[in-house]
Structures are given as structure tokens and as C-alpha cells.
Amino acid sequence: MPAEPTDLDDAVDALYAGPLDEFVAARDAAARQAAGDGDRLGARRIKRLPKPTVAAWVVNQVVRDRPDEIAVLTDLGDELRAATAERDRARIRALDHLRRERVEGLVRSVRDAGEVGGRAVSQAVLDRLAETLTAAVMDADAGTAVRAGRLTRALQHVGFGIVDEQGEEADLVVLHPGQDDAGGDGADETDADAGSGSAADADTDAEDTDAENTDAENTDAEDADLEAAEREVEESTARLDRVEERRDEVRERKAAADEAARDAQAEVDRLEEEIERLTAERDAAARAVEEARAAVDEVAEELSAVDDELDAAEEQAAAARRRRRAARGR
Structure with missing residues (x-):
């Protein structure tokens, strides 16, 4: 009895809903599971699924945590496009204002929470969340991709x-395990003749199996190159995330340093004003001292003159007393 095939759609959804740091290990495990179930094509498709950036992962988690709010937001895009088609400018302005309010509200709630799925959210990621939500409103395909919760990169309108x-043209095809590199619907195809039991069908199935096995063998080398390229993308993306986190940290430190510099400058300004005030008081006091000294000198001169006058008066009085004694003795 053949093994029950892996539900690839559920497997992919679980990957993009799971912890970001565990994505690669979980993807490899899912690919091994599919291969163990005999679905080599599905295993190859799972193995090719790209790891999301931090911003895309945050968007995916927000979509899963707040599906109703995201649905209301993307429905607003339909209304905006209808109003644009009708050239209803008043309606367009009202809806655009509502769009900004709802996007800002969602981003604010994430900022206030400070984390998503246990992972701290930087300002750069919050900015990309806002850009992606805006893109989901402004473009129907972007809205569909966002609602699917399987973004690998954040979006911008x-x-x-x-x-x-990263400024590159966005691939808005929703990631499904049944979509091959050419955009086919391999996992969604149905076998109209399944269960017929005819020999021709059996031969056809055998031929298809042989062809698939041959295709798998021929693509082993391609898969190895793709895996190497994907690892390089993941490593460079991880490095980009780390650099962005460092940039946010440095920005915060710069903001703190700017605030400290402003406070220090304010203290310098206050002290300079205080110095100016004290200098004015000192100059006034110095002038008062000079005036007081001048007054002392003036009074000293006057006192000296009075002393001289007193001495003369005393001499005159003594002479008068002498003359009086002499007159009495006659």
C-alpha cells in the first residue's frame, strides 16, 4: 500500500507560520518527509522555498494574528479602485485617509507590543510593515499575496x-507547493482517469513515473546549484538584517547622544547667561567701589583741612588765653 502523500500546502503554510530562525531546518525536514512519502517532486519544490526576510516574516505573522483587520484593509483597496474608476475624487480622498488611519493603527499596535512572535521589531521593520500594508491596499495582486501569509520579501508601492x-520587481505569485518554476499548477492537477484500472492507464502512469524519475535525476545538479545560491541569499539576507539591527541601535545611540548634546548646550547657555548677569553685577560693584574710594579720598582731604583749621583755632585760642592772663597780672 503506497504511503499517504504529504499535504504540501499545509507543509508550506507551516513553514511560513513558524519561527524565522528555524525556517531552514524546518524546510529541510519537510522536504525529507515528502521524499520519504515518495513525493520527490514535492520534496524538490519544498526545498526550493526561499526563507523570508525579517520584515516579510513579521508581515506574515501579523496577517495570521489579525486576519480580519487585514481583510478589511485589502477590501478598502477594492473600494479605492472602484472610486478611481468612477473618478469620485471626494470618495478617493476619504478612502485614502481611511487607508492611512488603518495602516498606522496596525503598525502602532505592533510598535506598542514591541515584538512579534517573541522577536523584537526594529523601526526599519515597522517601516517595511507599513509599506507592505499600503501596497496590499493599492494593488489587488499585492493584497492577495499579503493575505496568503507567505511573503518572502516585504513590498513597496x-x-x-x-x-x-530591495527595490526589485516584486513577484506577486502566491507561493504554493504545486507551482513549479514555470508557474504551473502541478500540485493542483487532478487525474481525470484515476481509478479506471485500464492497462493503458497503468502504462501511462509507469511512463510518467519513469519520466519524473529521469527529470529528478537530471535536476539533481541544478538543485545543488540552487541550494548553494539559496544559502548565499539567506546568508546575505541574514547579514542585511543584522546590519539593519545595528543601524537601528546606532540610530538610537545617536538620538541619545543628540539629546545629551542638546541638554549640555542648554546648560552652557544657562551658565553663559549666569556669567553675563554676574559679570554685570561685578562691574556695577566695581564702579561702586571706585565711587566709594573717591568719596573716601574727598572726605579725607576735607578732614585734613578741618584738622588744619582746628589746629589754627586751637593756637589762636591759646594765644588769647595767654593774653588774658597777662592782662590780669598787671
């Missing part, structure tokens, strides 16, 4: 359409 967080 620019004048000519949607780009990813």
Missing part, C-alpha cells in the same frame, strides 16, 4: 507598481 524591499 511605487509610482510604476509594486517592488520588493
Whole structure:
């Protein structure tokens, strides 16, 4: 009895819902599980699933945590496009204002929480969350991709359409395990003749199996190259995330240093004002001292003159007393 095939759609959804740091290990385990179930094509497709950036992972978690709010937000995009088609400017302005309010509200709630899924959220990631939510409103395909919760990169709405967080043209095809590199629907295909039991069907199935095995063998080398390239992308993305976190940390330190510098400058300004006030008081006191000294000198001169006058008066009085004694003795 053949093994029950892996539910690839559930496997992919679990990968993009799980912890970011465990993505690669979980993806490899899911690919091994699919291969063990005999689904080599599915295993190859799972193995090729790219690891999301930090910002894309945060968006995916927010979408899962707040599906109703995200649905309301993307529905607003439908209303905006309808209003634009009708050239209803008043309605467009009202809806655009509502769009900004709802995006800001969602981002504010994440900022206030300070984390998503136990992972701290930097200001750079919050900015990309806002950009992605805006893109989900402004573009129907972006809205579908965001609601799926399987983004690998955050999105931006620019004048000519949607780009990813690195400024490259965004791939808005929702990641499904059944989609091969050419955009086919391999996992969604149904076998209209399944269960017919005819020999022709058996031969066809055998041929398909042989072809698939041959295809798998021929793509082993391609898979190895792809895995190496993917590891390089993941490593560079991880490095980018680390640099962005460092940039946020440095920005916070710079903001703290700027505030300290402003406080220090304010203290310098206060002290300079105090110095100016004390200098004015000192100059006034010095002038008072000079005036007092001048007054002392003036009074000293006057006192000296009075002393001289007193001496003369005393001499005159003594002479008068002598003359009086002489007159009495006659």
C-alpha cells in the first residue's frame, strides 16, 4: 500500500507560520518527509522555498494574528479602485485617509507590543510593515499575496507598481507547493482517469513515473546549484538584517547622544547667561567701589583741612588765653 502523500500546502503554510530562525531546518525536514512519502517532486519544490526576510516574516505573522483587520484593509483597496474608476475624487480622498488611519493603527499596535512572535521589531521593520500594508491596499495582486501569509520579501508601492524591499520587481505569485518554476499548477492537477484500472492507464502512469524519475535525476545538479545560491541569499539576507539591527541601535545611540548634546548646550547657555548677569553685577560693584574710594579720598582731604583749621583755632585760642592772663597780672 503506497504511503499517504504529504499535504504540501499545509507543509508550506507551516513553514511560513513558524519561527524565522528555524525556517531552514524546518524546510529541510519537510522536504525529507515528502521524499520519504515518495513525493520527490514535492520534496524538490519544498526545498526550493526561499526563507523570508525579517520584515516579510513579521508581515506574515501579523496577517495570521489579525486576519480580519487585514481583510478589511485589502477590501478598502477594492473600494479605492472602484472610486478611481468612477473618478469620485471626494470618495478617493476619504478612502485614502481611511487607508492611512488603518495602516498606522496596525503598525502602532505592533510598535506598542514591541515584538512579534517573541522577536523584537526594529523601526526599519515597522517601516517595511507599513509599506507592505499600503501596497496590499493599492494593488489587488499585492493584497492577495499579503493575505496568503507567505511573503518572502516585504513590498513597496511605487509610482510604476509594486517592488520588493530591495527595490526589485516584486513577484506577486502566491507561493504554493504545486507551482513549479514555470508557474504551473502541478500540485493542483487532478487525474481525470484515476481509478479506471485500464492497462493503458497503468502504462501511462509507469511512463510518467519513469519520466519524473529521469527529470529528478537530471535536476539533481541544478538543485545543488540552487541550494548553494539559496544559502548565499539567506546568508546575505541574514547579514542585511543584522546590519539593519545595528543601524537601528546606532540610530538610537545617536538620538541619545543628540539629546545629551542638546541638554549640555542648554546648560552652557544657562551658565553663559549666569556669567553675563554676574559679570554685570561685578562691574556695577566695581564702579561702586571706585565711587566709594573717591568719596573716601574727598572726605579725607576735607578732614585734613578741618584738622588744619582746628589746629589754627586751637593756637589762636591759646594765644588769647595767654593774653588774658597777662592782662590780669598787671
